[in-house]
Structure formats: C-alpha cells, structure tokens
Amino acid sequence: MVTAASATTRRVVWAVLLGVALVAGMTAASIGALALADALEVTGLGNPGPITTYGLSFVRAAGEIAAMVAVGHFLFAAFLIPPQASGVLDADGYRALRIGAVASAIWAVCGALLVALTVSDVSGLPLSELTPLNVWSAAGLVEITSAWRTTAILAAVVAVTGLAVLRWSWTPGLLVGGLATLVPLTVTGHSSAGGAHDIATNSLLIHVMAPALWAGGLLALLGHALRGGGRTDIAARRFSSMALVCFAAMATSGVVNAAVRVQPSSIWTSTYGLLIGGKVVALAGLGLLGWRQRRSSLAALQRDPTSRRPLVWLALTEATLFGVAVGVGVGLGRTPPPPPSDEPSPAEVALGFNLAESPTMASVFVEWRFDLIFGTAAVVMACLYLAAVNRLHRRGNRWSIGRTASWVIGCLTMLFATSSGLGTYMTAMFSLHVVVQLLLSIVVPALLVAGAPATLAREARRAADIGGAPGPHEWMESALNSSVTGFLTRPSTALGLFAVGICGLAIPGVFEFAVGEHATHMAMIGYFMVSGVLLFAAVVARPMSMPHRLTMLLFALSPFVVVGLVVINMQNVLGGAFYRSLRLTWHTDLLGDQRLGGAIGVAGGVVAMLAVVAVPIAQRYRHPPIAQ
Incomplete structure (x- = not known):
C-alpha cells in the first residue's frame, strides 16, 4: 500500500531526476545555438530551423541523463544494495530496477526522436518538411542516424527486460545492457574520423562509460537517501570507491581525447577548446565535491547510518554539476573541432595512424x-x-x-x-x-x-559474515556458478x-x-x-x-x-x-x-x-x- 509520505518522496525523487535532465538539456541547447553558425559554415548545409537547432541538443542531453539514470539504478540494484537471502531483490533493489527500466524506455524514446532530428539536421530541412517515410529511408544512409536507431532499439529491449526481472542474478546483465546502449554513439562523430581516431574512439568509450557509472550511481544513491532506504551506509561506501576509479578514468580519457582533437595553441582561440576548458572546470568541481563526500558524508554515515543530510546536500550539488557537464559535452559534440594542420593520408583516415614504412x-x-x-x-x-x-x-x-x-x-x-x-x-x-x-x-x-x-x-x-551484505566474493561465486x-x-x-x-x-x-x-x-x-x-x-x-x-x-x-x-x-x-x-x-x-x-x-x-x-x-x- 502506497502511503502519502512515500508518494511525496517518490515525486521528489522524480523531480530531482527531471531537474538534472532539464539542466543538461538547457545547457546543451544554449551551446548548440551558439555554435550553429560555425557548424553550418563547416558543413555547408542550410539552417534546419529552431526546432532542430534547440531540440536536437536538448533531447540528446536529456536522453543521456536518462541513460545515466538507467545505468546507475541497474548498478545500484546489482552491486550497491544487497538482495534478500533468497536471491530475490528487496524493496529498495526492486524500486531501483523499475526506475532503471523506465529511464531506459525514456532513453529509447529520445533515441527515436533523435533519428528524426538528426535527419533534419544533416539534410538542412526543417522537421516539418520531413515525413516518417523520409526519416525511415534516410536513417540507414547516415552513420549517426543509424547509431541512434540502434541505440533506441537496444534501450527498448533493456526497458522491457528490466520490467520482467525480480531476481538479483539478472541485474548485472541489465547493467551491461544499459552500458551497451551507449556504445553506438562512441564510434560515430568527431572521435571516429580523422587522424588518431583509434585513440580518440577508445578514449571516448572510456569517457562515456565512466561518467555513466559515476553520475548514474550518484543519482541512484541520492534517490535512495531521499526515500530513507535501508543500508545507505553500505551503498555509499561501495559507491565512493567506484566513483574514485571513475573519476580517474574520466579525467585520463578526457585528456587523451582532447589531445588528439585540439592543438594546445587552439585551446583558448577556438570555441571547441573553450568548451573543453569548461568540461575541465566541471570535472574539477565534481572531483572536489567527491572528495568532500568521502570526508564528511561517509564519516557521518559511519557514525550514524541514518545521518543522510550531508550526503543528500552534497549529492544534489554534484547532480546539478553533472547536468551542466553533460550539457557541455553534448554542446561539444555539436561544435566543429579545429581543422587538422596536415591533410591525413588514406591510411591515417582508415586506421587513425600512418604506416609510411x-x-x-x-x-x-x-x-x-x-x-x-x-x-x-x-x-x-x-x-x-x-x-x-x-x-x-x-x-x-x-x-x-x-x-x-x-x-x-x-x-x-x-x-x-x-x-x-x-x-x-x-x-x-x-x-x-x-x-x-x-x-x-x-x-x-x-x-x-x-x-x-x-x-x-x-x-x-573473504566471504561475507553470516547475515552480512554480499560482497565481491559472493558476486564472483554467483558468476562462476x-x-x-x-x-x-x-x-x-x-x-x-x-x-x-x-x-x-x-x-x-x-x-x-x-x-x-x-x-x-x-x-x-x-x-x-x-x-x-x-x-x-x-x-x-x-x-x-x-x-x-x-x-x-x-x-x-x-x-x-x-x-x-x-x-x-x-x-x-x-x-x-x-x-x-x-x-x-x-x-x-x-x-x-x-x-x-x-x-x-x-x-x-x-x-x-x-x-x-x-x-x-x-x-x-x-x-x-x-x-x-
């Protein structure tokens, strides 16, 4: 039976998730509009109109937040909160799984919308002039639209599967499926073309997966704390260790990806370079907030597992900053990078590097x-x-x-x-x-x-103590058996x-x-x-x-x-x-x-x-x- 208090809490949690998506979408749409002139000059295409100009960036950023929410809640159900002794998810794990499934469905809808918006963008035609038949026939002709179509299908499969799951043993597979929905996008765009695209694509893959786990896990933990869920101290401790690894992976891969796309001399003289600087500032802020979480929130939870206030306030600030960072990242993807100084050879175009000898x-x-x-x-x-x-x-x-x-x-x-x-x-x-x-x-x-x-x-x-929360030893045994x-x-x-x-x-x-x-x-x-x-x-x-x-x-x-x-x-x-x-x-x-x-x-x-x-x-x- 749903009480008035639990219904209010649920609305608060969804309001927070929606707010982060709005922050990301508005940031991306603003940057996309500012970079429109440069993009049209590089591509030579016509202006597709305001619906596509603002909508493409907004829907993509909001969709990426939905993907992060899905990944984070699958992660939460799989590894941050323990299931019942029978292997069936408890109330907190079940709730996280359902939120992840709904978020995957939203991600699928965003992917489908982005097929149409991208066709409008690459053709230079307003969305109102395109019919569903035009969109469908053109979707397979352009690499990025094909990627969005694949993303939408994968996300829909994950959403349907997530709604049917009750046992813990399925949750790691859903986590893998949620991450898989992000893969098609990493092999398209700026990082998949031009010189050093092998390094750029590999670094982008890490750069996409790490924040999905980090931001998604943070949003899942925040929602759990707002609901007053049990074992918040265990979930926070496990997430903190994972977040540190994700921070290091995100920072390293970001530096590598930027290094192969922008010369140091172009950092302060190009829009692309300035946006990279904005992402660096956002990442530094997230790192500082994460350090503060480890120092204050974890210590408070260790003293008293019900002391959630420091965690909630810091997590809300982190989530907002994540929304801004995602919006900047989407805006970066809509902004043409500086042209290479040298014309790449055919081998460099195909492989990412030259083989002269x-x-x-x-x-x-x-x-x-x-x-x-x-x-x-x-x-x-x-x-x-x-x-x-x-x-x-x-x-x-x-x-x-x-x-x-x-x-x-x-x-x-x-x-x-x-x-x-x-x-x-x-x-x-x-x-x-x-x-x-x-x-x-x-x-x-x-x-x-x-x-x-x-x-x-x-x-x-070592195995977990009797009655204790299952850990890496139990996860490994479950996988092997x-x-x-x-x-x-x-x-x-x-x-x-x-x-x-x-x-x-x-x-x-x-x-x-x-x-x-x-x-x-x-x-x-x-x-x-x-x-x-x-x-x-x-x-x-x-x-x-x-x-x-x-x-x-x-x-x-x-x-x-x-x-x-x-x-x-x-x-x-x-x-x-x-x-x-x-x-x-x-x-x-x-x-x-x-x-x-x-x-x-x-x-x-x-x-x-x-x-x-x-x-x-x-x-x-x-x-x-x-x-x-």
Whole structure:
C-alpha cells in the first residue's frame, strides 16, 4: 500500500531526476545555438530551423541523463544494495530496477526522436518538411542516424527486460545492457574520423562509460537517501570507491581525447577548446565535491547510518554539476573541432595512424602505440592479480610462483600483441593479423587460465559474515556458478565459439567487415581472447580424463591448419578492398602476404598441437609412475 509520505518522496525523487535532465538539456541547447553558425559554415548545409537547432541538443542531453539514470539504478540494484537471502531483490533493489527500466524506455524514446532530428539536421530541412517515410529511408544512409536507431532499439529491449526481472542474478546483465546502449554513439562523430581516431574512439568509450557509472550511481544513491532506504551506509561506501576509479578514468580519457582533437595553441582561440576548458572546470568541481563526500558524508554515515543530510546536500550539488557537464559535452559534440594542420593520408583516415614504412623487427618491438582498451586491461589485470597475491602473503598464505608467472606473462603478451608495432601493423597486413590471432586466441588464454585467477580470488577475498551484505566474493561465486557460465564453458559450446573465430579468417564478407572499421576490429580482438579463455577454461574446469582433454584441444586447434591451407590456395584477397584503400606503397603484393598468413596459421596450429601432446609426455617423464 502506497502511503502519502512515500508518494511525496517518490515525486521528489522524480523531480530531482527531471531537474538534472532539464539542466543538461538547457545547457546543451544554449551551446548548440551558439555554435550553429560555425557548424553550418563547416558543413555547408542550410539552417534546419529552431526546432532542430534547440531540440536536437536538448533531447540528446536529456536522453543521456536518462541513460545515466538507467545505468546507475541497474548498478545500484546489482552491486550497491544487497538482495534478500533468497536471491530475490528487496524493496529498495526492486524500486531501483523499475526506475532503471523506465529511464531506459525514456532513453529509447529520445533515441527515436533523435533519428528524426538528426535527419533534419544533416539534410538542412526543417522537421516539418520531413515525413516518417523520409526519416525511415534516410536513417540507414547516415552513420549517426543509424547509431541512434540502434541505440533506441537496444534501450527498448533493456526497458522491457528490466520490467520482467525480480531476481538479483539478472541485474548485472541489465547493467551491461544499459552500458551497451551507449556504445553506438562512441564510434560515430568527431572521435571516429580523422587522424588518431583509434585513440580518440577508445578514449571516448572510456569517457562515456565512466561518467555513466559515476553520475548514474550518484543519482541512484541520492534517490535512495531521499526515500530513507535501508543500508545507505553500505551503498555509499561501495559507491565512493567506484566513483574514485571513475573519476580517474574520466579525467585520463578526457585528456587523451582532447589531445588528439585540439592543438594546445587552439585551446583558448577556438570555441571547441573553450568548451573543453569548461568540461575541465566541471570535472574539477565534481572531483572536489567527491572528495568532500568521502570526508564528511561517509564519516557521518559511519557514525550514524541514518545521518543522510550531508550526503543528500552534497549529492544534489554534484547532480546539478553533472547536468551542466553533460550539457557541455553534448554542446561539444555539436561544435566543429579545429581543422587538422596536415591533410591525413588514406591510411591515417582508415586506421587513425600512418604506416609510411614496411615493418621491421625493430619497428615491431620498439614502435609502440598503446591500446587504451586492451593495453589498459592487461596492465590492470596484472596489477589486480599481484595485489591479490600480496594480500595472501600478508596473511601468511602462499601462492604458486608458477601460476603468478603464467598470469603476468599472459598479460604482457596481451599488451605486446595489442600495443606494440605488431598490433599496429596487424591492422594493415593479413600475415601479422594471423600472428596476433594466434597469440590472442591460444597463447594468452592458455597462460591466463594457467594462472588460476578464480582460485586466487576465492582465497584472497573473504566471504561475507553470516547475515552480512554480499560482497565481491559472493558476486564472483554467483558468476562462476551461473547457468550462463556453465553453458559457455561446456566443451561443445567452447569448441564452437573457438572454431567460429578461426573460420572467420576464410570468409571474405566476414573478414572484410571485421577489419574495415575500428569498432569491429576491437570486437574481433575481444572475441579472440574470450573464445580462447572459454576453451581452455572448459578443458581445465570440466572433469575429464587426460586423453579426453588432449582430444578436445587437438580438435579445437586443428581448424587453424585446415583454414590456413584453404587461405594458401585462395585466388581472391581477403579484405582486399580495405587493404587497397590504405594505399601503402610498400604493401602491394596482397595475395602473397595472404598466403604467408595462411602458412603462419598452419605452422602455428601444428606447433600448438605438438605442444599440447608434448606437455603430458614431459610431465610423465618428470614424474614416472611408481612400480607396483
């Protein structure tokens, strides 16, 4: 039964969320109107009218706040507030989930509206002159409108799914889904074009995800505190730790993204540079408020879990500043950046960097271009693993040096494959693409699985006390024991997923699609590693005899040999249109390079199969059976 007090509180919470969206929308609309003249001069298009000029920026900013609200409330239900012992969400978690679902629906509506508004904007035609048929037919022709259409569909799916969820086990998936709705926008716009767009897109991906978690989590925590929800002290403590990481990620990625878009000399002489300065000021203010939250609000809640006033007032100020920052960010996206000083080469346009000379041993090992996604992941994974080992050692427990070495070497190999000259040249050469695929799908996963990270995490993280709030130990156990994990590590599933990645080498359309865009290229790299980890995890985790393990691994690795032989005998060039578009003067024999790649695949598959057979033989000779 809904009381008058709870109804009033609910209205207050929604009023706060609406107020933040209005602040963001009005800020974005104002900046968009001011930057209209520059945008029209750069594009040469006509003025689409005030509805599009103001509406596009306003709806996008308000929609991004809705996306943050959805992500934050899914985060809150998943990790900030514990469920009931049965695994069913409690009242606070259920309420957060429903707010997240409604916010996702609003985000879907905004995405649909932005399809029409963007068509009006890019065509220079007022919205009143466009029919639904015009909008629908044009939506697939422009990259940004296609992204908005995808965003709207994803957000609608998340909204419908969120309304049907009651158990905690589904909430992490909803959080991932909420974050996924932000991905299409990160691969379009300023950051996806021109020189260094690989770094710009990767940094933008981090720059979008971090504030979504930070601002969204803050709004969810604020609403929970306004409602007088339980265990606010636990939720605030957990959020504070996460917010610090998000602040660091947002600041670092923002600096990197700005550095590849604006020269230092243009910071104070261009509208784009001034808006970046405004975002820096807003971020500094948010950092200061976050520091104040840790010093005062958390301390007050630790003394008295019902002392919410400091948290509420500081969170309201933070939320308002977040609204301004989102509005500035949307205005920044509507403002043309300063033109580059040099005309980029075809390779630089397609890849984000120039490849003027052919690869040498020196360039492969010395010329590094740090991958912000996978390079950062490798460094973070190594640090977290070593921190867990150190925690065990402080308790007096020992951990295998071999396992530690295996994990660290795996992380270093991952870093080398994605951030060294090898990772750079693999984007333009089929032969080096095969080398990287062998490393990421076989070598790196085998080393990581041999490091036994799940076992280490179980020993390093203590279980929650009886009756206490579930924490990282329980979350990990739930993930490892879930039906999804069980399905993915089933031998048949793992073998199928692994084989798909290998066979993609020999399918022209699939390969062209995978290497032709930065986003699909990154997804391909991630697929290699995930499918490899699932394969080796299935071999290690599933109870089976040694002959069965050997047979499974040999069967999994044999497609490298088969596909390599197929590629060697191909007469057409895989990804030929893309490779030719790079216009690399030193790389003209594409078919010869492809045949070399096929030979590398065959050799790599044979070596991997021999290693699989050699390991148990070596172990047998090292530890011969005892005579009866």
